[in-house]
Amino acid sequence: MDLVFGNRYRVEEQVGSGGMATVYRGIDAVLKRPVAVKVLHPHLASRDDARRRFNREAQAIARLHHQNIVDVYDYSGDHDDQSYLVTEFVHGRTLTEFCLAHGPFLPQSAALIAHAIAGALRHAHGQGIIHRDIKPDNLMIAKSGVIKLMDFGIATAVDLEQMTATGAILGSPAHMAPEQIDGAEIDNRVDVFAFGTLLYYLVTQKLPFMASNPHALFRKILECRYDPPSRHNPAIGRRFEEIVATCLAREPEDRFSGMAAVEDALAAYLRDHQMNDNAQLLSRFLKAPEQFQLEWKPALVQVLCEEGREQARVGSLALAIDAYNRALAIDPNATEPRKGLSDLTSRSRRKRRFRTAGMAAVIAVIVVLVGVGVGKLLEPGEVPKLVPEPATAFNVPAFADPTADRVKADPPKVQLRPAPRAEPIAHSKPSGVQPAESAQGGPPANPAETAPKEPIDTAAVKPVPAAPANAVRTRRTKRARKKPPTPRSAGPAVEPPPAPETGTLVTVILGSLPPSAHLFLNGQRIGVGSKKKTLIMGTKHVLRCKPNRAQCPQCPDYLERKVEVKPLPGGGTPSFKCDFRDWARTKQLPGL
Numbered sequence: 013m014d015l016v017f018g019n020r021y022r023v024e025e026q027v028g029s030g031g032m033a034t035v036y037r038g039i040d041a042v043l044k045r046p047v048a049v050k051v052l053h054p055h056l057a058s059r060d061d062a063r064r065r066f067n068r069e070a071q072a073i074a075r076l077h078h079q080n081i082v083d084v085y086d087y088s089g090d091h092d093d094q095s096y097l098v099t100e101f102v103h104g105r106t107l108t109e110f111c112l113a114h115g116p117f118l119p120q121s122a123a124l125i126a127h128a129i130a131g132a133l134r135h136a137h138g139q140g141i142i143h144r145d146i147k148p149d150n151l152m153i154a155k156s157g158v159i160k161l162m163d164f165g166i167a168t169a170v171d172l173e174q175m176t177a178t179g180a181i182l183g184s185p186a187h188m189a190p191e192q193i194d195g196a197e198i199d200n201r202v203d204v205f206a207f208g209t210l211l212y213y214l215v216t217q218k219l220p221f222m223a224s225n226p227h228a229l230f231r232k233i234l235e236c237r238y239d240p241p242s243r244h245n246p247a248i249g250r251r252f253e254e255i256v257a258t259c260l261a262r263e264p265e266d267r268f269s270g271m272a273a274v275e276d277a278l279a280a281y282l283r284d285h286q287m288n289d290n291a292q293l294l295s296r297f298l299k300a301p302e303q304f305q306l307e308w309k310p311a312l313v314q315v316l317c318e319e320g321r322e323q324a325r326v327g328s329l330a331l332a333i334d335a336y337n338r339a340l341a342i343d344p345n346a347t348e349p350r351k352g353l354s355d356l357t358s359r360s361r362r363k364r365r366f367r368t369a370g371m372a373a374v375i376a377v378i379v380v381l382v383g384v385g386v387g388k389l390l391e392p393g394e395v396p397k398l399v400p401e402p403a404t405a406f407n408v409p410a411f412a413d414p415t416a417d418r419v420k421a422d423p424p425k426v427q428l429r430p431a432p433r434a435e436p437i438a439h440s441k442p443s444g445v446q447p448a449e450s451a452q453g454g455p456p457a458n459p460a461e462t463a464p465k466e467p468i469d470t471a472a473v474k475p476v477p478a479a480p481a482n483a484v485r486t487r488r489t490k491r492a493r494k495k496p497p498t499p500r501s502a503g504p505a506v507e508p509p510p511a512p513e514t515g516t517l518v519t520v521i522l523g524s525l526p527p528s529a530h531l532f533l534n535g536q537r538i539g540v541g542s543k544k545k546t547l548i549m550g551t552k553h554v555l556r557c558k559p560n561r562a563q564c565p566q567c568p569d570y571l572e573r574k575v576e577v578k579p580l581p582g583g584g585t586p587s588f589k590c591d592f593r594d595w596a597r598t599k600q601l602p603g604l
Contacts, residue, residue: 017096018086021049030163032056032066037101040085047085048102052095066095072141073099073164080132082152082162102160107151114301115217116245118342119252120285120312121305122214123278124294125159126207130275132161133207137200137271144198146206147184148213157295185229186219190262193230201264204274208259215252216244220260236262247341249334251281285315313339313346320352332356529559552576
């Protein structure tokens with residue numbers, strides 16, 4: 013080519029072309045050094061706004077002096093017919109070509125590259141320059157092992173007038189921040205967002221936002237929807253992923269405040285992985301990436317194993333397993349992380365077994381306690397057997413008396429009445445005894461009414477004892493507790509027989525009872541039917557029937573009979589029969 017710019021820079025070949033300019037490799041005829049000549053496209057050179065934007069790039073880069081930013085040597089000026097920019101020529105390849113040849117990289121290697129770029133952007137932001145077009149194609153990897161940031165063609169100088177046309181979107185769409193797409197006011201945090209897309213690309217060789225058309229791409233960016241980088245590279249840990257996520261936050265307030273904060277976060281991440289001399293390590297990596305990562309694998313595996321042991325020591329098994337898994341992702345043949353995972357698995361099994369056994373024991377205890385409680389609630393009441401005592405009628409157990417709630421008062425109110433004689437049983441009436449005539453010549457008087465009254469021994473009177481505290485209540489007592497009966501009189505006194513020493517087996521045949529009544533023989537509750545009881549021959553036994561007043565309101569408190577058991581003339585087992593329903597009819601109790 014015979015192109016010469018400024019009578020000094022002779023073009024040798026074209027090396028690239030962009031939306032605004034074409035880039036040539038040339039020679040500085042004065043200083044005899046290679047240069048890069050960036051020439052504005054002819055159709056743009058005729059426009060004053062494009063020429064001013066192009067000249068602004070030259071002025072912006074000329075203010076920047078950093079080892080990772082290309083140097084500006086010269087530019088055309090405002091009055092030249094052709095607009096061109098002369099910079100240093102970087103012998104090497106773009107970051108895109110470097111990644112396609114050697115990527116994706118380990119997160120520690122990617123952090124070395126990103127740390128250098130973050131330093132260059134921090135310097136630019138400090139000079140009031142926002143790049144607005146951070147992408148792999150605008151980064152050059154020199155053969156000397158240095159990375160250079162270039163192409164400030166659409167950079168914004170915050171102290172200059174905005175040159176962008178109304179409604180125009182400048183920048184590469186896949187690396188744009190949401191506020192750039194919305195057309196909102198921008199600041200240096202748009203470079204932070206684009207830097208996050210670059211960091212994502214270094215470890216996955218994919219862009220976080222990809223779509224088949226610009227409309228769908230912009231929607232994904234505005235919604236900030238992307239896959240976590242660890243899904244594509246298992247060697248990525250949570251800390252590196254948090255740095256990427258903070259850079260790619262939807263709202264500018266949620267991102268790093270500036271590139272200085274990003275640079276500090278990456279430096280701390282590298283220090284934790286025993287990487288301190290970042291510039292020297294980066295140069296080694298850029299010159300021979302495969303060899304560098306192969307040499308650093310054992311050290312990185314050792315660091316991750318130490319992290320796994322520390323997390324296991326403090327009880328964070330999930331983080332410990334994550335560290336060992338990342339170590340295996342770096343070096344699948346490493347033995348130490350496999351051993352660590354095996355130990356964690358055994359420990360997890362033991363904890364799971366102990367936890368399962370503990371839960372089973374707790375459940376068993378709960379089941380036993382619930383079973384005991386339900387058994388106590390559903391267990392039928394047992395009436396203790398009481399031996400008759402030689403005392404008055406007030407020794408009847410309180411739990412067998414519906415008026416037991418009344419006699420719990422302290423002191424008990426005892427009503428003394430003369431005990432009426434029981435009505436004689438027809439078959440036990442002595443022969444030869446004639447009923448006495450009444451004084452008025454009427455029918456014979458009732459023997460129970462004409463018999464002399466027996467004096468009552470007040471010393472032998474005992475209050476009815478209260479029910480034991482541990483007595484088992486039946487369902488009937490629960491109903492009685494819900495609806496306490498009205499107080500009633502204690503009833504006539506009964507003279508129970510003395511405590512027997514020996515007895516004879518007697519068959520007791522009891523007939524029908526009033527509705528829901530209870531039957532007691534000598535204080536013991538019995539049922540209807542044929543019962544065999546051991547009774548004393550020749551003595552009187554008390555049969556007491558307690559009707560249910562709710563179903564038989566006309567019934568008295570209780571019906572009572574005295575029965576004397578006599579031996580049969582021909583021998584055999586004596587017996588007696590009693591039908592309380594028939595006996596109640598003789599008492600003119602209707603409804604029984």
